[in-house]
Amino acid sequence: MQPKISAFFKRQETDPDPNSGSGEGHGQGSGGGAAEAKWKSSGGELVSKKRSYAQFHLELGQPDFVLHTCSVCSMMYARGNDNDEKVHKAYHKNYFEGVPFKGWRNEAVIARSESGDRVILATNENSCMWNSKVKEVITVVEKELGFAEGKLLHKLCKVYLYISVQRIVGCLVTEPIKTAHRVIPSSTEESHSDLLANNTELRKTDHTLEFGKISFKREIIKRNTPSVKNKEECRDPGAIICEKAAVPAFCGFRAIWVVPSRRRKRIGSKLMDVARKTFCEARTLGISHFAFSPPTSSGKALARSYCKTSAFLVYKDGDV
Numbered sequence: 461m462q463p464k465i466s467a468f469f470k471r472q473e474t475d476p477d478p479n480s481g482s483g484e485g486h487g488q489g490s491g492g493g494a495a496e497a498k499w500k501s502s503g504g505e506l507v508s509k510k511r512s513y514a515q516f517h518l519e520l521g522q523p524d525f526v527l528h529t530c531s532v533c534s535m536m537y538a539r540g541n542d543n544d545e546k547v548h549k550a551y552h553k554n555y556f557e558g559v560p561f562k563g564w565r566n567e568a569v570i571a572r573s574e575s576g577d578r579v580i581l582a583t584n585e586n587s588c589m590w591n592s593k594v595k596e597v598i599t600v601v602e603k604e605l606g607f608a609e610g611k612l613l614h615k616l617c618k619v620y621l622y623i624s625v626q627r628i629v630g631c632l633v634t635e636p637i638k639t640a641h642r643v644i645p646s647s648t649e650e651s652h653s654d655l656l657a658n659n660t661e662l663r664k665t666d667h668t669l670e671f672g673k674i675s676f677k678r679e680i681i682k683r684n685t686p687s688v689k690n691k692e693e694c695r696d697p698g699a700i701i702c703e704k705a706a707v708p709a710f711c712g713f714r715a716i717w718v719v720p721s722r723r724r725k726r727i728g729s730k731l732m733d734v735a736r737k738t739f740c741e742a743r744t745l746g747i748s749h750f751a752f753s754p755p756t757s758s759g760k761a762l763a764r765s766y767c768k769t770s771a772f773l774v775y776k777d778g779d780v
Contacts, residue, residue, distance in 0.1 A: 532556060532720070534603070555604075558627030558719045559597050570620075571734045579734050582619040594619060597628050601717045605756070612715060618739065620731050622718075629722045632731040633715040634739060639779045640709035640751035641702035645770035700754060702774055711739045711750040712775050716759070729766055751775040 527536040530548065533555040537544040554560070568586065571579040582594050598619075602612050612633060613619070622630030713735070718727045736745040751773035752763045763772045 554596075555600055556720050558624070558629040558722070559593065559600065561593060561621075561623055561626055561628045563623075563626075564591070570738050571730075573730075575624075577622065577624045579731065580621050580623060581738065582621065584615045584617070593628075594621075597621065597631050598633075601631055601633070601715055604717055605715055607715070617714065618735075620735055622727050622731055624722070627719075630718045630727040630731055631716070632713065632728075632735055634735050635712045635714050635780065637709050637712040637751060637775050637779050639706035640712075640773040640775040641704075641706055641779075642771050643774055644701045644703060646701075700760075700774060706779065707748070707773065709749055709751045709773055709775060709779070711735065711745055712780065713750060713752050715753065716762070728762055732766060748773070751779075 528539050529536050530552060533548075533552045535548050535551050535555075537548040539545070564580075566586075568581045569578050570581050582591070598612055599609075601607070602609060605612075614635070616635050618634045620632040620634070621628050622632075713732065716728050716731065718725075732750075736750060739745060739750075747767050747769075752759065752775070754774060754776070755763055764770050
């Protein structure tokens with residue numbers, strides 16, 4: 461095989477022109493394996509012709525032969541395709557670090573932190589609601605939370621955006637509701653608080669043994685084992701069972717999303733705090749006045765942690 465490859469790239473010399481006394485002025489293949497050859501045209505000028513090469517692939521049953529799925533952002537793209545690679549790189553960065561945002565001229569800033577982070581509000585009453593930047597963020601949220609394209613927003617929604625270092629790193633979509641239903645905690649969730657209490661008591665136990673005037677203290681080695689809370693978050697929530705009786709509620713948290721690089725930094729809690737204070741004019745909503753849309757496993761853990769109870773409120777389409 462190697463001799464054939466070498467012969468293919470070997471310099472190819474043309475036969476001398478019988479009308480000429482020497483081989484000078486005649487085109488010949490460029491040596492050294494170059495992909496360019498010169499040939500004499502009918503007009504007597506040298507014409508450069510370049511060989512074109514194509515990249516081929518072998519299909520051997522690879523699961524991602526045609527399209528590759530990114531393990532982080534879940535986007536499908538064709539490896540080796542410049543356009544697909546470019547689109548994936550931009551989407552991956554926006555998904556993981558946040559959507560770039562330089563600010564609006566008349567943005568409604570409703571909260572600001574000491575570090576310079578701010579929360580802005582976009583509604584249908586101002587031009588920001590249908591701004592391309594808001595649509596860009598909503599597209600990411602829809603893909604992340606499993607909403608159908610274009611089904612997350614409607615005219616009554618209020619969008620709270622968390623801005624940090626010129627990037628949108630958090631988003632909360634709210635809507636007005638009338639009623640909600642209280643979640644009935646499962647047996648696992650009911651024993652969750654008891655298990656935490658038992659663990660706390662075990663930590664307080666004295667690990668010192670005394671024999672007369674001699675005392676021995678047990679050495680405790682801490683290991684990086686997942687906490688009970690993290691284990692609960694990883695479990696599939698299964699069916700969420702609610703009470704049949706409806707209770708009054710005013711604000712529905714339709715969707716909440718934080719970029720992966722900024723999670724577990726209380727950004728979601730801060731967005732919900734701001735929404736509770738500003739959703740209704742001159743009134744701060746209590747825990748019993750807002751509800752969550754049917755949550756995912758991580759959303760269920762967030763709702764339970766924020767409300768300090770497993771019996772938080774959930775609303776459906778019929779409650780709007």
